[in-house]
Amino acid sequence: MNRRARIPTLGGATAYVLHRAHPTAQTLVRQLSAIGLTAIDCWPELPPAALSADFVFFDVDLGFDEQFPWKPGEAPMPMVALIGSEAPGRIEWALFTHRANAHVLKPVGTAGIYSSLLIARQNFEERKQLAARIDALQARVAERHTIVRAVAALSKDSDYEQGFARLRLLAMNWQTSIEEAAGRVVAMAENEDGNDRRHHA
Amino acid sequence: MKRRFEIGILYSRSGNYRLVSDACRKGALSAIADVNADPASPVALAPVDYDPQGNADGYAAGCAEILQKSSARHIIGCITSWSRKEVIPVLERSGGTLWYACPYEGFETSDHVVYMHACPNQQLLPLFSHVVPRFGANGFLLGSNYIWGWEMNRVARDLIADAGGEVRGERYLPLGETDVARLIEEIRATRPGFVFNNLIGSSSYAFLRAYAELGRTDGHFLPQNCPVISCNLTECELEAIGAAGKGHLSAGPYFHEPRGDDRGGYRPRSSFEAAAYASVRVLAEILADNPDAGWEDLPAAFAERRFETPFGATAIDPRTQHATLPVVIGRIEDDGFRIVSRKTDVAPDPYLSRYDRAAQFGEARLRVVAP
Numbered sequence: 001m002n003r004r005a006r007i008p009t010l011g012g013a014t015a016y017v018l019h020r021a022h023p024t025a026q027t028l029v030r031q032l033s034a035i036g037l038t039a040i041d042c043w044p045e046l047p048p049a050a051l052s053a054d055f056v057f058f059d060v061d062l063g064f065d066e067q068f069p070w071k072p073g074e075a076p077m078p079m080v081a082l083i084g085s086e087a088p089g090r091i092e093w094a095l096f097t098h099r100a101n102a103h104v105l106k107p108v109g110t111a112g113i114y115s116s117l118l119i120a121r122q123n124f125e126e127r128k129q130l131a132a133r134i135d136a137l138q139a140r141v142a143e144r145h146t147i148v149r150a151v152a153a154l155s156k157d158s159d160y161e162q163g164f165a166r167l168r169l170l171a172m173n174w175q176t177s178i179e180e181a182a183g184r185v186v187a188m189a190e191n192e193d194g195n196d197r198r199h200h201a
Numbered sequence: 202m203k204r205r206f207e208i209g210i211l212y213s214r215s216g217n218y219r220l221v222s223d224a225c226r227k228g229a230l231s232a233i234a235d236v237n238a239d240p241a242s243p244v245a246l247a248p249v250d251y252d253p254q255g256n257a258d259g260y261a262a263g264c265a266e267i268l269q270k271s272s273a274r275h276i277i278g279c280i281t282s283w284s285r286k287e288v289i290p291v292l293e294r295s296g297g298t299l300w301y302a303c304p305y306e307g308f309e310t311s312d313h314v315v316y317m318h319a320c321p322n323q324q325l326l327p328l329f330s331h332v333v334p335r336f337g338a339n340g341f342l343l344g345s346n347y348i349w350g351w352e353m354n355r356v357a358r359d360l361i362a363d364a365g366g367e368v369r370g371e372r373y374l375p376l377g378e379t380d381v382a383r384l385i386e387e388i389r390a391t392r393p394g395f396v397f398n399n400l401i402g403s404s405s406y407a408f409l410r411a412y413a414e415l416g417r418t419d420g421h422f423l424p425q426n427c428p429v430i431s432c433n434l435t436e437c438e439l440e441a442i443g444a445a446g447k448g449h450l451s452a453g454p455y456f457h458e459p460r461g462d463d464r465g466g467y468r469p470r471s472s473f474e475a476a477a478y479a480s481v482r483v484l485a486e487i488l489a490d491n492p493d494a495g496w497e498d499l500p501a502a503f504a505e506r507r508f509e510t511p512f513g514a515t516a517i518d519p520r521t522q523h524a525t526l527p528v529v530i531g532r533i534e535d536d537g538f539r540i541v542s543r544k545t546d547v548a549p550d551p552y553l554s555r556y557d558r559a560a561q562f563g564e565a566r567l568r569v570v571a572p
Contacts, residue, residue, distance in 0.1 A: 006362075009553060009554060009556055011552070011553070011555050030520060034310045034520045034521045034552075035554060036552050109293065109312075110310055111311070114308065
């Protein structure tokens, strides 16, 4: 059954507001605490503790790469861009370099902040899950060569259909993926080769 | 010599939630009369009335007219969340403040609104804490088809899931719809332990009457077995419901106790009337201290202070501009509500950021969730 998505509770979460001292930062901190978050404003750098934050709001108008204690685009939490001037270069910096998960337009009012938190978190989680799936798929693609070698090792008289059927059966019996079973078959085949070579030496 | 202030009154005098609107308007006007008659108050209030006639689109226009054509900067008004959300942009543009005297679904904090009635941690959560141990966690959710019903039922779905229960059905009716036959059949078929009613006005009265009829033919649906529970039902609508309301439960910050001890002073007939009355009294105190007080002065005016209102000594959170309120659960009897539980001084938590599943239902009721 598909479990219904649920709006997360934000109480107790921590947000850093990376913005110079300004009514925008004050309004944002006030609204974030009204929503139940602990909000901390800072400028020009994020303090070390920001690494464990749940959200970072960052100023797009005056921001620069060195403010962040991580490589551009690799923030470990959802990032919300604070956009004042909609200069294309600045938006590009926020969107492509720092991969903002959501944005809020300045001047900041009471509206828009709650939804930016939910949208940023959702985007961040989806992106993380997608990246994990791509990693897993890439790892499987990388095992193609191993599968070919395992099928070859399991095939008698060059009957590759039969070799692949054996590999699939082994994977089922071992309760592993085809790629992992292939890895084991190849390792066993190499061991036997080594033993054979030692015996013949 | 009193200083005169105009204040806006934005309540409909017709339409399908007229009874609630009348109660709020009566509360506001009673408070204006009391402030004007109070020789100790330096403030005299003059109401600037606008009647949106129960039309959701009339509220933004009315709000704009009050702010443009009079000197009023503060408006007591709005019943539905739909209308409140319509007026907020007007208030932001014109620098006005709305004093909102109705329970609402939370998840909002506008600098331009003071929320004087209960948000979900002051009605819905305590109501479910009371109901689930007594009637089980399987509920049927009803609502009028707009934001109040949708959002209250959304939170209710989460609470029912956390309590290990099942949502037996969730149905919405257009505002003003009174054909409830299908709802009643669905409730009969799914046999919930309680019905959470977020219908408003005439739809709600029609439903309660039909549900009482259902109870007469099937004992499972008598209020002692499967009550209808709500967070917006007060004395001001009991007459329209009649005997059909008897035995059902409602949560709010105040009920007019028929046999309560009368300590003198103003005793509103419902929490709507009480909240509108409280709004005007708090505003009058603030204007007495600072005649120019506008929306931007309110957080400082609320800080570290309590105001005398029908709810008791009332604090208003300067960050969220929501009132700290009593939480009372009442059961409808012949002549009004009988109090079945009461808590005082429940601080507002409009975003439910302090919600704790274990504290709400106890560890034993927590659903086992797959990792």
